[in-house]
Amino acid sequence: MPEVAIAERELTFAQAVREALAEEMRRDSRVCIFGEDVAEAGTPFKVLSGLVEEFGAGRVIDTPISEAGFTGVGVGAAMAGLRPVVDIMFGDFLTLTMDQMVNQAAKAHYMSGGHWRVPMVMRTTLGATRRSAAQHSQSLHAWFSHVPGLKVVLPSTPYDAKGLLKTAIRDENPVVFFEDKMMYKLKGRVPEGEYTIPFGVANVKRAGEDITLVATSSMVHVALGAAALLEKEGVSAEVVDPRTTWPLDEKTIVDSVKKTSRAIVLDEGYGRYGVTAEIAAVIAEGAFYDLDAPVKRMGAMHVPIPFSPPLEDVTVPTEETVVEAARKMCGK
Amino acid sequence: MPEVAIAERELTFAQAVREALAEEMRRDSRVCIFGEDVAEAGTPFKVLSGLVEEFGAGRVIDTPISEAGFTGVGVGAAMAGLRPVVDIMFGDFLTLTMDQMVNQAAKAHYMSGGHWRVPMVMRTTLGATRRSAAQHSQSLHAWFSHVPGLKVVLPSTPYDAKGLLKTAIRDENPVVFFEDKMMYKLKGRVPEGEYTIPFGVANVKRAGEDITLVATSSMVHVALGAAALLEKEGVSAEVVDPRTTWPLDEKTIVDSVKKTSRAIVLDEGYGRYGVTAEIAAVIAEGAFYDLDAPVKRMGAMHVPIPFSPPLEDVTVPTEETVVEAARKMCGK
Amino acid sequence: MTVAASKSDSAHAASDNKEKWLRTYRQMVRIRMFEEQVNELYTRALMPGLAHLYSGEEAVAVGICEALNVDDYITSTHRGHGHCLAKGASPDRMFAELLGKEAGYCRGKGGSMHIADPATGNLGANAIVGGSVGIATGAAFAAKRLGNGRVAVCFFGEGALGQGSLYEVMNLAQLWKLPVIYVCENNLYNEYTHYSETTAGTILGRAAAFGLEAATVDGQDVRAVNEVATRIVERAQNGGGPAFLQADTYRYSGHHVGDINREYYRSKKEEQHWKTERDPIQLHAKWLVDHGFADAATLERVSAEARAEMQAAVQFAVNAPYPSTDQVAQDVYA
Amino acid sequence: MTVAASKSDSAHAASDNKEKWLRTYRQMVRIRMFEEQVNELYTRALMPGLAHLYSGEEAVAVGICEALNVDDYITSTHRGHGHCLAKGASPDRMFAELLGKEAGYCRGKGGSMHIADPATGNLGANAIVGGSVGIATGAAFAAKRLGNGRVAVCFFGEGALGQGSLYEVMNLAQLWKLPVIYVCENNLYNEYTHYSETTAGTILGRAAAFGLEAATVDGQDVRAVNEVATRIVERAQNGGGPAFLQADTYRYSGHHVGDINREYYRSKKEEQHWKTERDPIQLHAKWLVDHGFADAATLERVSAEARAEMQAAVQFAVNAPYPSTDQVAQDVYA
């Protein structure tokens, strides 16, 4: 993993996100942040703490609870010369921004024949198991990956979060950036220096020979945990993190499966009609002649996320369920 | 096809939809219609012409241009004892209803532990090639198929439209019913008598031996046209219409592919992260040992739908492109 | 169009209403005690997730629900325990829901932010700010169409004024003269931001512009709230159409139970002022005593009973079993 | 808060403005002639799809754009040809866009409902009713933050009053004192439904409630429109914040070119009245003549030139080539 090579310092996922924003706001005065309780409060997750103190209320702007409205303002501000970073507290509230993101932001460049641009980033969250119930636990990134004109980013480590967010802010297109709420306290190496990570380049988080675990966001850690357990059983698992679902690095994913001949796709969104379907279809097509077994899809159970802990815990893939599935596929 | 068995009379797709609504409104006074220009105007597509005259302005209700608002009203009215049919003129405007459909309608039953029900139907449209450009040409049914708690219906013939819509209105759950704008004038046999069509039961629109064409909505007709052309070349294509993407009749689809060992999945939504991905993944898993070639996916090109006719025409699968793909797969 | 609620201390309002005013007192105390237990459960780490306490705002829910029939509808918010209790739900099943137990109102699937109870017309608490404005309006539409005489009350915080769908449905409600009451609980804060930073113009003007009957009321005065509620509910029942009520109030605790250090967005002094000078329970207690409807002992008994009731309810919930995991896939479809 | 535009026929308004009033006349005539050609293209089946004609509403776009600089922003609607021309776009590339030709403003990708032109600050027509209210407000935010002195004008029909996002962004614009003008073109109909069936309360009240400067103006009087526009644009430039202008007007033709039989929703008599008594071009022509700014011959020349200009523009478009199909995948990403 690139971390090993260059990193010196440890940051939490939240600190890495904040550092990326602070660095980009320093280098480009056009970057500003809109959202609910983003200023003094620094968001309920405290991800933005300190930014309003450094950049002022003119660039870190508290909004009313008007997701559709301030998302639209972000689109227009981007078209007119700024580089807004719009904060949608819970990914579940993206439902209120769909018209502005899909009918406006995603299409303005194309509909204008390439004349207008929408260099805007929407930062939001995904992920369950916070005991927040059905309206605060969804992972809706598949919807955006389905829409041409948008780019979709799913960082899984502090290192990736910083590098990908800086790339997102410099991109000339609308980018939706999903952060797993449960990863904000996760620590990881992040180098001091300036770096960015290109979109559409998957990252092999762990090399292996017997099976490929393609995993996004928090599921990367489930996959790594499962890989460690599998190793004890003599199964060598490779963990591939696409990092962006659009653009999607099909080659790295398919090449890995051609090597291992088995694949499990892990994503915290719903399994049906979601990210696991697309990636499984890409693998089934690209590695058709190399697969020893059908690609296994593991996403969120097809139910609204329940509040009750014992129920919520069975709705998402876990190291144990992944190990079990991998074992079966490898005939153990 | 069942039509042949029982049908006597021909109706257009629009007439079949109207007849289903009229019959259900006669048998159940709780059924009412909300939408823009649904009353005297009978919608811009004239699908509802005559209904306000028979059922009155108290049951066929013109609304302001407030998709989010009147969708929410539909959800509440359904919870409180009515059976609303909410009309969203163009599927592109569904972007404005996502919170009410996904966070409210889809979850109310589950979140209340099964106590509240939302027996509501949302009727809307999909489909391109009407020279209506990027904001009036989308097919967004994949989003809803991704959401537990919703059912998604895609009729392809007047017969199916009537039978499925009656089933949708009688269903105790929120149902999203997609009608292709280009099919409203399409004629087909529709029997006089009362009938309904169950959800989750795919329909083999044409039997064949060499390749399976799984197609939804208007793509069923593209598939049938392609099948006719292929027959001349000695390729026997089976056309399977799932009719509902959720619930999805995996068995009929997989059994067909097990028989033909080749499959093309056709859907007018975007190909990436869409319906073709889910169905291709289902086939690749279920018919893994029977497939002679990778499942081929054919959806809308991954671009906002352009206005210019020569550009728009290449964004959707056509009989020609399907025939070409099928030929390749069958080694001709 | 816009009218302010007349002072409610007039003898007439009170005199023949001893039972009613004692009942509203009891209800407010029960809500306060319920929330005390919720905070206790949180600090003792017995409750999964977070909860948003209604303490300080009791007079709003109680004053309004006192004007409703059991089959009238309400929609509630993330801060919904008070609405739920005031409408008639029982605390044991509420606590069970807060702990994710099978005996809860939603079989543990909803939790604090989604308690619903068909038996008392509670269409459900909602974790989407403004998420229930359409539902309440639709319930009113159904009530009018079915002619069952019910009204729907839509509770929301002033933060929901930021949601455009509120204006969409107020327009529909007025066009169709629906029996729906929009109750804006203005407790001054949207999470950690003062409402003056998020609200341009006037609150009442926004409802009046759509032709709704619009009124403000002191949300710490249960009698004032009940008087105006009674009037606009009757008006709605008689086909007068929708109304909007701005109830000025204050939440005593944090935005949620975990919001402990609040000085960066509001002062201890401000909190103190509301708790000592504007407490709806103390104010109503004084009024009851002044009017000879109750003596200190009676009121003490009410508190003791409520506290005991809530402690027993918590015990029930703590001892209740979790749902079996196979229930996770049930209730997705009816 | 709410102010009505003062009568504009005062000598002062006119006298030293001959050039300006002749220019606005020419612009209105050009729009009228443009739309005549569009209808012609449709009836001759030369135009793909449909188009929504602006005929009858010319004074609104012209009166307002006359008060703007070329780099000020506008957002437009499905009925956007008038806004586009008034802001300075050239008809040849507009017609080319309507026919889906590569020479069009959007290379044929947008069509009638999506014409955009950075050179004249046109952020684009929008086929989502109310879809551009956020974009215009955001452009105003950028203008203020970048300090470039620009203002943004958001054109929309009264049907967009049904979209909640309008209220969300008016609140933001007033809170942040943004230089944005919301122009509500009230032509009485949302498609085939009279606005009185979809609009409760008052239109101006809805903007005033959020603290915006709100005014109504006769949308058939180009001078009245320009006078109030000039005032609120200057106010916005000077940091006075957003304004809302209700311009009462009428569309002469159907909702779109295919809407031929209209009696079921509006009478021929009503249409006749507006065309004969309230036509913005005739009214302004009469005023120009009465004030000796022009004679019949001059005005006839303006019409002849405009008609010739539009005919030539159509020819250009008809002869222009379609984009090559490989362009379909270009411009998805910048």
Ligand SMILES: Cc1ncc(C[n+]2csc(CCOP(=O)(O)OP(=O)(O)O)c2C)c(N)n1
């Ligand atoms: C649409 C939406 N946006 C944001 C949130 C996050 N959130 C939860 S409560 C809250 C503040 C609500 O303030 P108010 O409506 O005044 O209710 P209060 O908490 O004061 O009772 C916010 C922003 C949400 N739940 N839903």
Ligand SMILES: Cc1ncc(C[n+]2csc(CCOP(=O)(O)OP(=O)(O)O)c2C)c(N)n1
């Ligand atoms: C969100 C949305 N809903 C519905 C439509 C369909 N539609 C197109 S124009 C129109 C009527 C618009 O009326 P108004 O805003 O008054 O503009 P006008 O056509 O009168 O200029 C409708 C309902 C749409 N384009 N967008």
Ligand SMILES: [Mg+2]
């Ligand atoms: Mg509040």
Ligand SMILES: [Mg+2]
């Ligand atoms: Mg109009």
